[in-house]
Amino acid sequence: MSAKRPLTSPPSRRPALSRRRFLQGSAAVMAGLAAANCRQNLAGPPAGGGGGDGSLHIYTWANYTDDGLAAAFTERTGIPVVIDIFDSNEVMLTRLQAGGGDAYSIIYPSDYMVSEMIDLGLLTELDKERLSGLENLKAKWRNPAYDPDNAHSVPFCWGTTGLLYNREAVPGTPTDWDFLWKNQAALSRRITMLDDMRETLGATLKSLGYSYNSNNPAEIEAAYKRLLELRPDIAAFKTTGFENELLGGDLSVSMAYSSDAIALTLEDNRMEYIIPASGASLWTDTLAIPATAPNPDAAYQWINFLLEPEVASAAVKRLLFATANQAAFDRLPAEIQGNEDLYPSEAILAKSEGIVAVDTASTDLFDQFWTKVTSA
Numbered sequence: 476m477s478a479k480r481p482l483t484s485p486p487s488r489r490p491a492l493s494r495r496r497f498l499q500g501s502a503a504v505m506a507g508l509a510a511a512n513c514r515q516n517l518a519g520p521p522a523g524g525g526g527g528d529g530s531l532h533i534y535t536w537a538n539y540t541d542d543g544l545a546a547a548f549t550e551r552t553g554i555p556v557v558i559d560i561f562d563s564n565e566v567m568l569t570r571l572q573a574g575g576g577d578a579y580s581i582i583y584p585s586d587y588m589v590s591e592m593i594d595l596g597l598l599t600e601l602d603k604e605r606l607s608g609l610e611n612l613k614a615k616w617r618n619p620a621y622d623p624d625n626a627h628s629v630p631f632c633w634g635t636t637g638l639l640y641n642r643e644a645v646p647g648t649p650t651d652w653d654f655l656w657k658n659q660a661a662l663s664r665r666i667t668m669l670d671d672m673r674e675t676l677g678a679t680l681k682s683l684g685y686s687y688n689s690n691n692p693a694e695i696e697a698a699y700k701r702l703l704e705l706r707p708d709i710a711a712f713k714t715t716g717f718e719n720e721l722l723g724g725d726l727s728v729s730m731a732y733s734s735d736a737i738a739l740t741l742e743d744n745r746m747e748y749i750i751p752a753s754g755a756s757l758w759t760d761t762l763a764i765p766a767t768a769p770n771p772d773a774a775y776q777w778i779n780f781l782l783e784p785e786v787a788s789a790a791v792k793r794l795l796f797a798t799a800n801q802a803a804f805d806r807l808p809a810e811i812q813g814n815e816d817l818y819p820s821e822a823i824l825a826k827s828e829g830i831v832a833v834d835t836a837s838t839d840l841f842d843q844f845w846t847k848v849t850s851a
Contacts, residue, residue, distance in 0.1 A: 608782025617781035628761035634733035652682035699844035754826035
């Protein structure tokens with residue numbers, strides 16, 4: 476059992492946004508300063524050309540910054556921060572391919588997306604002479620497979636994907652992905668899966684004993700057929716917005732990212748998060764500078780700011796994500812370091828795998844089957 480319950484008195488949270496949820500400010504004292512210096516745009520990115528005003532325009536997942544962090548950066552540097560939110564790597568990629576690369580100076584792509592964006596020429600090769608604090612990274616993130624030698628990205632945080640459930644509303648105790656299929660009738664229309672092709676089909680592959688990253692057409696088709704079996708009893712494919720339904724009792728179990736799930740376990744003691752026994756996805760989200768960034772100088776300052784152990788550890792305490800910064804981790808209180816939902820054991824991590832880019836034929840199959848499942 477994880478050590479999550481000792482994490483008492485979490486900051487006030489709004490369970491409406493996800494992956495990794497966006498908090499409107501952890502301290503009221505920062506509100507006035509933040510209002511002047513930080514705009515959180517949840518309605519969508521600017522039409523284009525943003526960032527030419529001296530501000531730092533950031534395109535990020537929900538939950539990765541808050542008013543306090545942005546205000547502290549502005550106080551330090553004098554650079555105002557403008558934050559726009561995306562809810563999937565694919566949305567972010569589409570935005571940049573449509574010309575959004577000149578609107579943002581910092582983006583937060585996930586591991587496999589970093590590889591794709593490097594191949595597409597969308598990311599700046601980082602000037603290591605302009606970075607300070609890379610030595611603070613945990614050893615496993617100093618030369619990641621998705622971006623050797625961190626040539627184009629800096630690891631920011633990481634986590635897992637698993638099942639978040641209301642223990643008073645499910646039959647028995649979930650331990651693995653196959654719980655959904657074994658209890659399909661009892662959970663009918665009270666399940667949500669991520670609106671993410673690679674995650675949801677990947678979890679289904681894992682439930683069959685295959686890799687998240689299978690390039691085998693027969694295995695991918697088997698996962699499609701199994702997910703199609705579950706489809707009539709899935710209430711929705713959601714990356715965001717499932718939290719209120721879980722808390723309100725309209726849902727029983729949701730596939731979720733660990734950072735979102737942990738927040739709900741702290742809000743409501745009925746909520747539990749498990750990393751499936753057969754393994755899950757192990758994701759890393761990064762900091763990267765678009766090739767056409769309008770303010771790269773500010774982008775380097777932001778990366779260096781977040782690499783500072785004191786800054787990173789304070790953000791983790793407020794926002795509860797798993798940091799890739801060893802020096803920041805060493806500064807965390809024991810109850811956070813010991814939270815196995817946030818920092819799983821090596822045994823669990825050994826069964827999990829990062830999502831990587833698959834070959835073109837497999838990508839086409841994933842796309843084809845995903846479209847069929849989600850439109851069924």
